Amino acid sequence: MAVYKVFLILAMTVVVSAIDSKWYDARATFYGDMGGGATMKGACGYGNLFKQGYGLATTALSTALFNDGLTCGACFEIFCTNDPKWCIPKAGSIIVTATNFCPPNYTKTKDVWCNPPQKHFDLSMRMFTKIAYYKAGVIPVRYRRVLCSKLGGVKFEIKGNPYWTLVLIYNVGGAGDVNAVNIKGSKTQWIAMTRNWGQNWQTGIVLTGQSLSFQVTLSDKAMIEFDNAAPAGWQFGQTYDGGKNF
Incomplete structure (x- = not known):
């Protein structure tokens, strides 16, 4: 007992x-x-x-x-x-x-x-x-x-326009604070994104019509690669689940 x-x-x-x-x-x-x-x-x-x-x-x-x-x-x-x-x-x-x-x-x-x-x-x-x-x-x-404990995968909310992609990254576990992001279209190499404000990350490379992958690095240097997090038919204003978390 x-x-x-x-x-x-x-x-x-x-x-x-x-x-x-x-x-x-x-x-x-x-x-x-x-x-x-x-x-x-x-x-x-x-x-x-x-x-x-x-x-x-x-x-x-x-x-x-x-x-x-x-x-x-x-x-x-x-x-x-x-x-x-x-x-x-x-x-x-x-x-x-x-x-x-x-x-x-x-x-x-x-x-x-x-x-x-x-x-x-x-x-x-x-x-x-x-x-x-x-x-x-x-x-x-x-x-x-x-350390942050979050339910579900890291989320990617895609905003912007065909010539400017802005991605809000949220629901991040582990250290929680994103310090670097790379993005890759199915027809591109890895592209370093720049931080626009808060946790909004941007690129001026045209990525429409391509599936999108992300490499997210936190302040403690932990990094996860989210392959094909957004399908080729992704839309602006939609949020996509990376399927895993820190």
Whole structure:
């Protein structure tokens, strides 16, 4: 019986794999409401976060963490600390994906949480209230980078026009933050894409009528090749599942 109980406990434990085991100090606020409407879209290029699998487990990052959009898709473990008035007792930690940017405000002289060089998380309201009371407004937190766990394959949303292909890459596991992308049509060699903004990657090579393959490299140098992720009949405005993940 004792062995069975231990097995149940282990089976119910969520294993979090840290990219960096060190914890860092930061602060956190929230934006939007409990429904998360205000957290949709944003500076990373994602759209409807519910449809794209991120839901409300998201955060906007201050300039010091955002890295001009390269950190989009990264996952963080965060807990409230050193504030017994506002931290919820025994709340544990939350894990969120970076999906937006918290812009600096240089016109203010106080409460400028997202201004450089401060490390700050602007959480969805649902995530904030898992670790702190709503009325807190702003709280001290500790955080670390962790591996992202996503359901299904990496997704490729193709936008643009016949002469300019823009691909949003989302639902990325592992380190989560895409740092390099190559694309290959069935009639071309590998082509290095450039980052347009957030996690939108582009090329000016004509690729219509060709099946598309991708090589996606994350910040930790892990790379997966997605062969024929989009069929020859792919259409602009459609999303294609790479069939595997990091």
